[in-house]
Structures are given as C-alpha cells and as structure tokens.
Amino acid sequence: MSETAPRVGLFVTCLVDMFRPSVGFAAVKLLEAAGCSVEAPRAQSCCGQPAYNSGDQHDTRTLAAQVIATFEPYDYLVVPSGSCAAMIREHYPALLADNPELTARAEALAAKTYELVSFLTDVRGMTGVEAAFEGRVTYHDACSGLRELGIYDQPRALLATVRGLRLEELPDADVCCGFGGTFCVKYPEISDTMVTNKAEIVEQTGAGTLLAGDLGCLMNVAGKLQRRGSNVQVRHVAEVLAGMTDEPAIGEGVKNGGD
Amino acid sequence: MSAGRDAIMGGLRRALKRGAKVADAAAQEAVDQRLSDIQRGLIPARAQIPPRAQVDLFESMAVEQAATVVRIASLDEVPAALADFLKGNNLAPKLRLAPSPELENLPWDGQPLLEVETGRAQDSDQVSLTGAVAGIAETGTLLLASGPEAPTTLNFLPENHVVVLKASQVVGAYEDGWDRLRESHGPGQLPRVVNFITGPSRTADIEQTIQLGAHGPRRLHVLLVEDTDPENGR
Amino acid sequence: MEPSPRAFKANAREAVQDPQLKRALAHVKVGFIGKRAKAVARLPEFDALRDAARDIKVHTLDHLDLYLERYEERVIAQGGQVHWCPSADDARAAVLDICRRVGAKTVTKGKSMISEEIDLNQHLEANGITPVETDLGEYIIQLRHERPSHIIAPAVHLTKDLIEADFRAHHSHLPPERSLEEPRELVEEARGILRERFLAADVGITGANFLVAETGSSIIVTNEGNGDLTQTLPKVHIVIASLEKVVPTLEDATTILRVLARSATGQEFSTYTTVSTGPKRPEDLDGPEEYHVILLDNGRSEMLAGPFREALHCIRCGACMNHCPVYHAIGGHAYGWVYPGPIGAVLTPALVGVEEAGDLPNASTFCGRCEAVCPVRIPLPKMMRHWREREFERHLTPRAVRAGLRLWAFLASRPALYHWLTGWAARLLALLAGRKGRLRSLPLAGGWTRVRDLPAPQGRTFHALWAERQRRAGK
Numbered sequence: 001m002s003e004t005a006p007r008v009g010l011f012v013t014c015l016v017d018m019f020r021p022s023v024g025f026a027a028v029k030l031l032e033a034a035g036c037s038v039e040a041p042r043a044q045s046c047c048g049q050p051a052y053n054s055g056d057q058h059d060t061r062t063l064a065a066q067v068i069a070t071f072e073p074y075d076y077l078v079v080p081s082g083s084c085a086a087m088i089r090e091h092y093p094a095l096l097a098d099n100p101e102l103t104a105r106a107e108a109l110a111a112k113t114y115e116l117v118s119f120l121t122d123v124r125g126m127t128g129v130e131a132a133f134e135g136r137v138t139y140h141d142a143c144s145g146l147r148e149l150g151i152y153d154q155p156r157a158l159l160a161t162v163r164g165l166r167l168e169e170l171p172d173a174d175v176c177c178g179f180g181g182t183f184c185v186k187y188p189e190i191s192d193t194m195v196t197n198k199a200e201i202v203e204q205t206g207a208g209t210l211l212a213g214d215l216g217c218l219m220n221v222a223g224k225l226q227r228r229g230s231n232v233q234v235r236h237v238a239e240v241l242a243g244m245t246d247e248p249a250i251g252e253g254v255k256n257g258g259d
Numbered sequence: 260m261s262a263g264r265d266a267i268m269g270g271l272r273r274a275l276k277r278g279a280k281v282a283d284a285a286a287q288e289a290v291d292q293r294l295s296d297i298q299r300g301l302i303p304a305r306a307q308i309p310p311r312a313q314v315d316l317f318e319s320m321a322v323e324q325a326a327t328v329v330r331i332a333s334l335d336e337v338p339a340a341l342a343d344f345l346k347g348n349n350l351a352p353k354l355r356l357a358p359s360p361e362l363e364n365l366p367w368d369g370q371p372l373l374e375v376e377t378g379r380a381q382d383s384d385q386v387s388l389t390g391a392v393a394g395i396a397e398t399g400t401l402l403l404a405s406g407p408e409a410p411t412t413l414n415f416l417p418e419n420h421v422v423v424l425k426a427s428q429v430v431g432a433y434e435d436g437w438d439r440l441r442e443s444h445g446p447g448q449l450p451r452v453v454n455f456i457t458g459p460s461r462t463a464d465i466e467q468t469i470q471l472g473a474h475g476p477r478r479l480h481v482l483l484v485e486d487t488d489p490e491n492g493r
Numbered sequence: 494m495e496p497s498p499r500a501f502k503a504n505a506r507e508a509v510q511d512p513q514l515k516r517a518l519a520h521v522k523v524g525f526i527g528k529r530a531k532a533v534a535r536l537p538e539f540d541a542l543r544d545a546a547r548d549i550k551v552h553t554l555d556h557l558d559l560y561l562e563r564y565e566e567r568v569i570a571q572g573g574q575v576h577w578c579p580s581a582d583d584a585r586a587a588v589l590d591i592c593r594r595v596g597a598k599t600v601t602k603g604k605s606m607i608s609e610e611i612d613l614n615q616h617l618e619a620n621g622i623t624p625v626e627t628d629l630g631e632y633i634i635q636l637r638h639e640r641p642s643h644i645i646a647p648a649v650h651l652t653k654d655l656i657e658a659d660f661r662a663h664h665s666h667l668p669p670e671r672s673l674e675e676p677r678e679l680v681e682e683a684r685g686i687l688r689e690r691f692l693a694a695d696v697g698i699t700g701a702n703f704l705v706a707e708t709g710s711s712i713i714v715t716n717e718g719n720g721d722l723t724q725t726l727p728k729v730h731i732v733i734a735s736l737e738k739v740v741p742t743l744e745d746a747t748t749i750l751r752v753l754a755r756s757a758t759g760q761e762f763s764t765y766t767t768v769s770t771g772p773k774r775p776e777d778l779d780g781p782e783e784y785h786v787i788l789l790d791n792g793r794s795e796m797l798a799g800p801f802r803e804a805l806h807c808i809r810c811g812a813c814m815n816h817c818p819v820y821h822a823i824g825g826h827a828y829g830w831v832y833p834g835p836i837g838a839v840l841t842p843a844l845v846g847v848e849e850a851g852d853l854p855n856a857s858t859f860c861g862r863c864e865a866v867c868p869v870r871i872p873l874p875k876m877m878r879h880w881r882e883r884e885f886e887r888h889l890t891p892r893a894v895r896a897g898l899r900l901w902a903f904l905a906s907r908p909a910l911y912h913w914l915t916g917w918a919a920r921l922l923a924l925l926a927g928r929k930g931r932l933r934s935l936p937l938a939g940g941w942t943r944v945r946d947l948p949a950p951q952g953r954t955f956h957a958l959w960a961e962r963q964r965r966a967g968k
Contacts (some may be wrong), residue, residue, distance in 0.1 A: 012955045014905075019948065020913045021955035040959050042912065045905040051898050052891065053859065055881030059902035066906055103887075145862035157877055176818045180858025185940030187502070187856050192944040193509045193822040194858075223945030251948030253930035263577035267736070270579075270794030271558040290559040293552075293741050294707055300546050300748035303538045311823070320761070358778070379778040382692055398762040410778040415721045425927020433747045447567060447706045451773055451780050452725070453765035460718040464630035464646065465676035466653050467520040473629055473680060474687060475765065 003090075009074035010040040011047070011067070011088075011113075013144045015215040020250065023215060026242035027080045027116050033242075034124040036076075043070045047084045052091065053181055064092050068105050077113040080238050081214050082145020085115035090148050115145055116238055117213055121154040127160035131243030137235070138170040139205035140198070140221065142214035143201040146174055149221070155213060155237050162240060168205045172197075179220035191220075199224045202232055209249075211237040299434045304395040306431035310487065313396040314429045318483065320399025324458030325471060326479040333484060334361070337423055338370045338481050341388060344421060345373075348478065355384040355417060359408035362390060362423065379410035387413040388421045393436045394429040395482075398457055399488055401481070402436040405452040414454055420476040422456075425484045496845050498829035501852035508823040517650050518824055521643070525815035528759025529866070536755065546749045546871040550806040553740055554797060560706045560739050561788070567709025571771030573784035581611035584789045588613060588698070588731060590623050591785055595729055597695035603713060603720035604628040605700030606644055607733050607789055608808060609831045610844070613698075624698075625690045627719035629683050636663050642825030642833060645757050645811040650824050653679070687719070687938035697723035697781070699769075701734035701809065702753070704786070707742040710770040711786065714753065716762035721767055730769070730781040736793045737805040743768075749808060757810040784857045802877045804839045806869040813863035813873060819856055828853060836862035839876040847880060851889055854880035912956050923952035 008031050016023045024040070031038045048063035067088065071077040079085045092106040120126040145151040148155065159167050178184060178194025185191075198221055202210050210225070211233055212218050221235035233249035248254060277283055306313060318328045331340050338428055345352055352370075356362055358377040367375050380387055382443055389409060393402040401422055404465045429434060433455070440449060460475030497504075508514055533539045553560055565575045578584035584607075600617060602608065602624055614624045614635070630648035634641055636659045641647030648656070657673045660682055673679055685709040699720050701711040711732045713720045724730045740746050754760040773780030787845060796805055814820040814834025826835035830850070832840045838853040854877035863873045884890050904911045926932050926949030934942045941947055 014915075017955040018919050019950045021953065021958050022952055024955040024959070033835060040956070042956060042960075043908045045908050045911045046907075048899070051902055053878065053881070054894060054898055055878065055883070055885035056895075056898050056902075057885075062902060062906050066908075115608055116556040136554050143858065143860040143862075147865055174862075176858050176860035176862070177859065180816070180860070183856070183858045185938075187505065188940045188943060189506045189509045190819055190822050190856060194818050195945065197818075219948050220945070223931070223941070226948075227933075227944065247951070248930055251931040251946055253928045255928075260761075263579050263583055266579045267577050267788070268558055268561075268791045268795060270790065271561070271736075271797065274794050274798035275555070275558060277558065286556055287559060287642055287851055289552075290563065290741070291554050294563060296740050297707070297744060300549075301538055303536060303542075303751070305536070324761070324764070341726070357503045382688075401765075401844050405777060405780065406774075407776040407778065409719070410780075411725045412779045415718050415725065432880055433750075434744060437743050437747070447708055448571075449768065450532055451770060451777055452721075453768040453770075455762065455768075457760075457762045457764050458716040459764070461716050461764055462680060463524075463716070464633065464648050465630075465656060465679055467524045467646075467649070468676050470680040471679055472684065473717035474627065474684060474691070474722055475718070481577075 005035055005037045005183065006075040008036045008038050008076045008078050009071045009086060009248070010038050011041050011044060011071065011079035012040055013079060013084050014046045016080060019219065020215060020236070022244060022247045023236040023238055026236070026238040026244045027078070029244065030116065030120060030129070030238060033130070034120050034126050036124070039074070041070050043124070046085045049083060049087050050181055052087065052095070056166045057095065058162060060095060064095060064106065065102060066149060067160055068092070068102070068109050072105060072109050075112065076119065078116055078119045079111060079113070080116040080236065082115050082142050082149055082151055083216070085113055086144040086148035087234070089111045092198075095216060112173055115149055115151060117138065117149050117158060117241070118149065118154045127157055129243070131241055132163040133240050133245060134164040135209055136166045136168055136207040137209045137240070138168045138205045139173065140170055140177060140210060140212040140217060141173045142212050142217045145177050145213050151213065158241050159211070159237070168207045170205055171201055176223050176247040177221050179216045181216065184220060195220055195224045198204045199228055199230065203230055208233060210234045211240060213237050218250055226251050261465060264463040302432045302434060303397065308431070310429070313431055314426045314483070317394045317396040317399055317429050320396070321410060321458065321481060322399070324399055325401065325461070326458045326481055326485055328481045329482045330485055333486065334423070335366055337362075337365050337368050337482055338373070342370050344480050345386065348419070350385055350419065353385065355380050355387045355413060357387070357389040357409055357413055359390055362388065380412035382416060384417045386421065387417040388423065389413050391422050391424050391428060393439055394424045395433055395436055395455070396429055397432050400433070400455050400457045403454045403456065404440060405450045411452045411454070414456065415475045418472065418476055419478045419480065420478045421482060423482050423484065426487045496830040496849065498845065498850035498853055499843055500830055501827060501856065504827035504829060505823045505856070508827045513652055513655070514650055514824050517652050518821055521649055521815055521823055525758065525811075529756060529815070532755040532759040532761065539752065539755065542748060542752050543868050543870055546582060546752050546808075546868055547806060549740060549745045549748060550869050554737065554805055556795065557736065557739070559735065560741060564706040564709060564739050567706065568771070568786055569709075571709050573709065573771045573786060575786045575788060577788050579790045581789070581791050584611050584733065584787050584791070585613060585616040587787050589616060589620055590731070591729065592617065592696050595623055595695060597729070599623045599625060599690065599694050599729065600696045600698055600927055601625050601627050601690055601694040601723045603633070603697070603699035603715065603723045604631050604647070605733055606730060606831055607700055607735055608698065609641065610791065611789065613733070625687070625694070627687050627691065627723055628715070629680065629717060632683060632687065633659060640826065640831065643814060644809050644832065645697060645812060648930055650826065691722040691726055694723070694727045696729040696731060697727040698731045698733060699724050701732050701738050703746045703749070704734055704739040705743055705746055705768070706739055708770055710768045712746055712766065712768050714750070714766045716764040718765050721765055724769060725780055728781055729783040729785070730772070731785045731787060732769070733789065735789045735791065743935065753808055756812040756868040758868065796843050801839065801843050801876055803871050804836070804843065804876055806871050807836050807840075808869055810868055812866040812868065816862040816866050818860065818862070819858075835873045835877070836871070839873060839880070842880050846914040847883055848889065851884050912954065916954050916957050919950040919954050920952060923950050925949070
C-alpha cells in the first residue's frame with residue numbers, strides 16, 4: 001500500500017455487524033481496490049439513529065460523541081449505508097449545537113464522511129468494477145441516501161460495468177419500502193402495506209435479484225419477499241460490486257438448504 | 260380597539276420579541292419600504308417574448324385549458340362573431356351584454372334577430388359578453404376587473420361567457436396586469452373584484468376525472484381582436 | 494366533529510384493510526404525482542420560485558404583527574370590517590353574530606379549512622342557520638357528515654358509486670329512474686341543486702389563500718367558480734382566514750401563486766384566481782353590501798414563537814400528502830382531524846395538543862418525499878422529529894420504548910460489552926434459524942414477524958471476523 005493511500009475508517013453499522021458481515025468485507029475489498037487502506041476501529045457500535053428518531057437527544061449525543069472520537073483520526077469515514085452516512089454528515093453538527101467544541105469536531109468529521117458507493121465514484125474517481133454477476137437485477141433507492149445525500153447515478157454507473165448484469169429499473173424505486181427503523185414495528189400495518197407494494201413491484205420486474213445500499217431496507221423487503229414465497233434474491237449492492245456473491249443471499253439458508 | 264385584537268397583537272409581539280427600540284424601528288422601516296417600493300419577484304422567461312409571440316402564446320395556452328379562441332380583424336366584427344358562436348353551439352339568440360359604451364356601441368343592429376340586454380347577469384341568462392383588462396400570455400389567463408361597466412355576475416352566472424380581448428391588451432406576465440390596474444385605480448386601491456380566469460369552470464372531485472361546467476361557465480369563448488399593426492406588433 | 498387523532502392506530506389498521514379506499518387512493522398516487530411532475534418539468538424557474546416563495550413567507554412571519562396592522566388599515570379604508578378572534582370560539586361567535594344581525598337563514602360556503610378547524614357548520618346548524626358547502630367535494634362529504642380527507646380534494650376517498658348512492662338518498666325530489674352512471678351526470682345534478690342555493694343565500698363565507706397587506710384584499714383559488722358565486726351573490730361576504738395567510742404585496746401573492754396550482758394539481762394556474770377587496774362600490778351593479786374578515790389565531794402566535802414556525806409557511810397545496818407513502822396507505826380520515834398527511838402530522842399536535850395527537854408525527858419513516866415537493870420548503874421531517882423530542886422530554890413515549898432506548902444506548906456506548914453481547918445474539922439467532930437462514934417467528938419481534946420473515950444473522954459479527962483477520966495478518 002503506497003504511503004499516500006488515504007486511511008479510511010470503516011463504519012460498519014450495527015446491522016451489518018450483527019446480521020451480515022459479508023457486506024463489511026465487500027466494502028473493505030472495494031475500498032482497497034480504490035487504493036485506500038482500511039481499518040475498522042473496534043470502538044464503534046451505532047450511529048445513534050434509533051435514539052435520534054425517537055426524540056432521545058441525550059442518548060444520541062452520547063453515541064455521536066463516541067463516533068466522533070473514534071473516527072476523527074482518519075482521513076475518511078466510509079459506511080455502507082446511506083442512512084448512517086446521512087446521520088453523521090447531515091445531522092451530527094446541528095445535534096451538538098449546544099457544545100461548540102464538539103460541533104466543530106462534528107463538522108470536521110461530517111465533511112469527510114461518505115456513503116460507500118458514492119465515495120468510490122465521487123472521491124476516488126472509480127468508474128468501473130472488476131466483477132461479474134449473471135442475471136437481471138433491479139435496484140431500490142433507499143430514502144436517506146437518495147434525498148439527503150443525492151445518491152442516484154453512482155450505484156447505477158458502477159452496476160453498468162458488472163459483466164453479465166442486466167439492470168431493470170424498478171418502477172417507483174424512490175418510494176419508501178416501509179422500514180423506517182422503529183416505524184416498522186410501531187405501525188406494523190402501515191409498514192406492511194408499504195413493503196407489500198414494494199415486493200409486488202419488485203416481483204413484477206421479473207428480476208432475479210434486488211439490490212440496495214442499506215441493509216435495513218434490504219432485510220425488510222427480503223423478509224416480505226420470502227414470506228410471499230418469492231424467488232427473488234436480495235443482496236447489498238456492495239456485495240455485487242465486489243464480486244462477493246458466493247454467500248447465501250439475505251434471509252436464505254446455506255446453499256441448497258432452502259425449505 | 261378590541262380585546263381580541265389586543266390579545267392577538269400581544270401574542271405576536273411577544274413571539275417576535277418586540278420591545279427593543281432599534282430593532283422595532285428597523286422592522287417598521289422594512290415593512291414601509293416593501294409596501295411603498297413595490298418590487299417584482301422572479302418572472303419566468305416563458306412570456307418574455309415579442310408582442311406577436313405573446314398573443315400566439317396566450318391563444319395556445321388558453322386553448323390548452325379548454326377555452327375557445329377566434330381571431331377577428333376589428334371590434335366591429337364582434338356581433339357577427341358572437342352570432343356564429345351562438346349558432347355553432349345551438350344557443351338561443353339572446354345575449355346579456357356588459358354595460359360598457361365600447362361594447363354597447365358596436366353594430367348590434369347588424370344582428371337583427373339577436374336579443375341584446377345590458378346590465379348585471381340574471382339567473383336565466385345563458386350567454387354573456389364582456390371586455391377584459393388584459394390577457395396574460397404566461398398561462399392563457401384573462402384579467403377582468405369589476406366596475407360599473409363590468410359587473411362580476413356576467414363572468415359566473417351564465418353558462419357561456421364570451422370575452423372580447425384586444426391583442427393590444429395581451430401582456431406577458433401577471434405583474435404586467437397589476438401595473439395596469441395600479442395605473443387605473445391608484446396605489447393600494449383595487450376594485451371590488453379582480454378575476455383571473457383560465458378556461459371554463461371544471462371539477463375533478465369525482466374519481467379525479469375532469470368535468471367542465473361545475474358551477475361557473477361551461478364555455479369560455481375569447482374573441483381576439485387583432486388591433487395591432489402587423490408590422491410593428493404594437 | 495370531535496378531533497380523534499388519539500384513535501390513529503385503530504383508524505390506520507382499519508384503513509389499510511379497506512379495498513374501496515385503496516381503489517380511491519390509487520387515483521391520488523397516479524394522478525397528482527404525475528401531473529405535478531409534468532407541470533414542474535415545464536417551468537425551468539420552478540425551484541427558484543420555491544426559494545422565492547419561502548423567502549416571502551420567512552420575511553412576512555418575521556414582521557407578521559406589522560403586516561397585519563397594515564392589512565387591517567387597508568380593509569377598513571376599502572369599506573370592510575376586521576374581526577380579531579384569538580380562539581375558535583371567538584371566531585364562531587363572530588360569524589354567528591353577523592349572520593344573526595342580517596337575519597340569515599342559509600349561508601353558502603366556499604372551501605375553507607379554517608371553517609373545518611373551528612367546526613363552524615355545526616355551530617351554525619345548532620343556531621338554526623343552514624350552511625351549504627358549494628365546492629363539489631365538500632358538498633358530497635357534507636351529505637355524508639364526514640370530514641374532508643384531503644385538503645384540496647376533500648372527497649378523494651370516495652368512489653363514484655358511493656357518491657351516486659349519496660345523491661340518490663339526499664336528492665329525493667328528483668326522479669328515481671334518472672341515470673347517474675357517469676361523473677358528468679353527477680356534476681350536472683350537483684350544479685343544478687347548488688345553483689338554487691347560491692341564488693337564495695343571505696351570506697357567503699369563503700376562506701382565503703392569501704390576505705394582501707398592500708391592498709387589504711383576500712385571494713381565493715378555485716376551479717369550479719363556486720367561491721365566486723358564494724361571494725358575489727349574497728348581501729354579505731365573510732372571509733375567514735388564519736393570521737399567517739397575510740403576504741405583503743400583490744407581487745408577493747403572485748410569486749406564491751405560481752407554485753401553488755402546479756404543486757397542488759399540476760395545473761399551470763387555477764381556473765379562477767379571485768382577488769376581493771371590500772364590499773360593492775356605489776357604482777357597482779352587483780356584489781355584497783358588507784365585507785367582513787374573521788382573523789383567527791387559534792395557536793398561530795404560539796407557533797410563531799417556537800420551533801414549529803416554518804409550518805406556518807404552508808400554502809395548503811396538498812403536495813406533501815399526495816407524495817406521502819403513509820397517506821397512500823391509510824388515507825386522510827385516519828389522521829383524525831382537519832389536516833392530514835405530513836402537514837397534518839406537524840400542525841395537529843400544535844393546534845390540538847401533542848397528548849391528543851402524538852401518534853401522527855411518529856407514523857413516518859422520514860422518507861423525505863414531502864419536504865422534497867413542498868413549494869415553500871417546510872422541513873417537515875425535522876418538525877416531526879421535534880414533536881418526538883417533545884414527547885420524549887414529557888415522558889409521553891411509551892415506557893417500553895424509553896427502556897429499550899436506554900438499554901441500547903448503555904450497550905452501544907460500551908463497545909467491548911456490545912461486541913460480546915452481539916456476538917452471542919448473532920450466534921443464537923443463526924442457530925434458531927438453522928439451515929433456512931430466516932425465522933418465521935421470534936419472541937418480542939411479533940411486530941416484524943407477523944407479516945415478514947426475519948433474515949437470520951450470518952453467525953459471527955463483523956468485528957469478530959475482522960479481529961480474526963487482523964490476527965492472521967499479524968497486525
């Protein structure tokens with residue numbers, strides 16, 4: 001690794017850490033391919049969104065302070081999630097406004113925090129990947145990444161370079177899947193209506209695989225597709241871009257396990 | 260003044276933290292300024308085109324909104340054009356005319372079978388004919404203002420509203436219309452009603468399908484008088 | 494009608510199971526969204542106009558007291574009267590007073606959300622005066638004794654068949670064998686019936702999209718022309734509006750009008766945009782003899798003082814609810830009061846109290862579509878989060894949730910402990926799921942697993958695997 005390789009602190013996210021580490025390893029592979037050196041500091045857990053969106057500012061600030069302290073030594077904080085990236089980039093500075101010293105540090109960290117795919121294209125200038133994936137794929141635009149960070153072209157641009165992959169645009173790709181963190185369990189009927197709509201449209205595309213950049217959304221839609229007995233497989237976009245699709249898809253058993 | 264007014268103003272002043280002399284004076288100054296030195300906002304480029312093009316734009320936008328537009332060469336052709344409109348829509352030869360000398364003095368006796376009455380609209384009137392203050396090219400919108408020669412009921416009670424609009428009255432943007440009214444009525448003054456009318460009445464309240472003629476006129480017909488010099492446009 | 498946002502969860506549950514509502518709401522999704530997008534695409538200056546509209550609102554709110562003073566001066570100079578009403582009660586009393594004084598028996602009404610907010614119709618009826626809604630959608634829901642379910646399309650939750658049934662039931666003087674198959678026929682029938690009412694009314698009440706300080710005018714926009722017949726034919730015209738409707742000049746109103754219809758229905762301009770100033774002049778041949786403005790506070794001055802001020806920018810276009818996936822799922826009535834959708838989620842707690850309406854700002858995924866389409870750039874998700882913060886501070890959040898968050902924060906701020914526990918949790922869940930890789934049910938996770946499977950963890954946490962990788966690489 002060259003001495004000028006930027007040091008990236010990988011923010012794993014609580015969901016990737018506990019449910020699907022393969023997404024984290026795909027992120028590492030992509031970042032290294034982009035010429036970065038990657039560390040995943042152990043003193044990390046959660047960006048604070050559950051507390052933040054529940055109105056619990058105190059606990060959010062505690063976690064934010066931890067994230068800032070852990071990651072500010074790095075050149076970049078990169079995270080395979082639009083919602084966690086938006087939390088740190090867009091919300092931390094205002095959240096800590098009553099503590100000027102911490103605000104300044106939050107602003108400094110925000111300025112070097114990026115969602116994974118847009119980091120690869122917008123900061124590292126990546127224009128393609130060395131990966132293959134046979135089949136028709138459709139892509140859901142997770143809300144925070146789309147509307148708070150403007151992520152739309154970047155994943156599509158990289159997916160277009162995956163050998164064998166045919167991208168079917170998902171109608172209503174920009175409509176929320178109904179996850180919304182605690183929303184899906186607080187208002188289950190509304191969430192179910194939203195995720196059912198999403199699953200129906202995904203099935204109608206005829207694609208064999210659904211991708212997105214946020215694991216929460218992916219688990220939500222995967223769970224619904226599987227409850228409906230659908231054949232659509234669900235993966236994180238990083239896994240496809242890194243060519244790491246040997247693992248079972250989200251919610252699937254060991255290969256040839258099935259029901 | 261009233262207790263209600265005091266209570267509300269008190270609440271507003273508290274909310275806005277009034278009481279600091281300098282800040283309050285600055286606030287009053289800002290309000291006085293804005294109301295006396297009236298500024299236009301952002302005006303779309305769409306209608307900032309030469310006068311002849313504005314007339315064409317007015318026509319195409321109005322037609323898009325289900326108005327009908329017929330061009331005539333001069334005001335004198337209005338009675339005949341109106342008779343055409345009535346015949347074309349199988350309407351009885353009766354008209355409620357706006358009491359404006361310009362319209363009253365047109366050659367109505369060239370239409371001997373036509374019953375013309377002036378005044379405000381009555382419930383039984385089927386067709387009205389009025390003038391206008393301006394035509395706004397930006398969205399094909401007519402600007403009408405109430406007055407002794409322009410009772411508002413003519414714009415709404417009859418099922419068919421015919422408007423005489425001169426090409427010289429067509430302007431680009433709504434703001435040009437406001438300028439005309441300020442000229443004729445004075446600063447801060449308006450007639451009782453100013454109507455911006457874009458096409459005939461409609462509703463989409465039944466399963467989001469558009470139906471014309473909800474309460475206002477079912478038909479809006481514009482007689483566009485080409486009173487401008489074709490060489491100069493104005 | 495009593496507000497019932499407390500019943501939100503039950504209402505929402507019912508609503509998502511209603512197939513007729515689902516059919517009706519499909520029109521909202523397809524119609525309004527597509528039409529707005531077309532109108533926006535056609536006007537290159539649209540986004541800049543949104544900024545301009547927002548700036549006008551910000552400036553006006555910063556000087557609201559002063560503009561209201563100037564507005565009142567002009568109304569009086571033009572022969573009108575202004576009634577300042579701090580509460581809904583005051584407004585109802587003021588309107589009733591005027592109606593009684595002129596011996597009104599029937600009152601026609603243009604669409605007014607403020608009149609819904611203060612339950613004006615009920616009050617008039619209780620006092621022997623008959624209010625007649627003239628906007629077709631409002632007329633239909635008046636027959637059904639329902640609230641509007643959308644702020645610009647009040648009957649959007651109804652299908653044609655339901656409307657036909659209502660007309661047959663209420664217009665019993667008309668021949669029963671008549672055809673009401675087509676929407677055209679329904680509109681014709683309503684036109685005929687309401688025509689009589691327009692002509693017979695003693696008082697006409699309209700709302701106001703804008704109040705203009707420069708000229709003392711009120712502005713309404715309609716497509717039907719009902720607002721115009723309401724305000725021109727009777728002897729008395731009453732305008733009922735809340736404080737924040739005021740804008741400085743006609744030009745300011747015009748700027749905002751450019752984004753209003755486009756955001757609401759995707760029209761370039763509403764069919765009728767009407768600017769009324771005072772009663773008829775001596776030389777006018779028609780028009781009302783009296784012009785009254787009911788200025789309602791009902792919580793606005795309080796909102797001006799706090800973090801919800803930006804909600805006062807609202808120009809009642811309905812774009813937020815047209816684009817909201819939660820509104821698409823449940824419709825407007827589930828919100829339990831006058832204002833549904835995202836703006837309702839922010840306004841309702843402010844006006845009826847957060848104890849009553851706490852569910853509304855919580856029933857959102859913060860997807861952000863509302864803010865993305867709001868013509869005056871109200872940061873709706875941020876306002877909803879403020880309400881959640883208020884609820885949390887006041888311990889209105891359910892205790893189980895508070896406890897869960899406390900526990901989560903405790904663990905998450907102790908990474909070593911967190912990694913150890915999550916390591917075990919990942920192993921356990923992976924074990925429970927077995928070869929299937931997912932769980933159909935899980936204790937404590939009923940909210941999730943009732944309607945979807947829960948994908949199982951891969952078995953080890955990232956941090957555990959990463960530590961191993963580092964060890965192997967000798968780091």
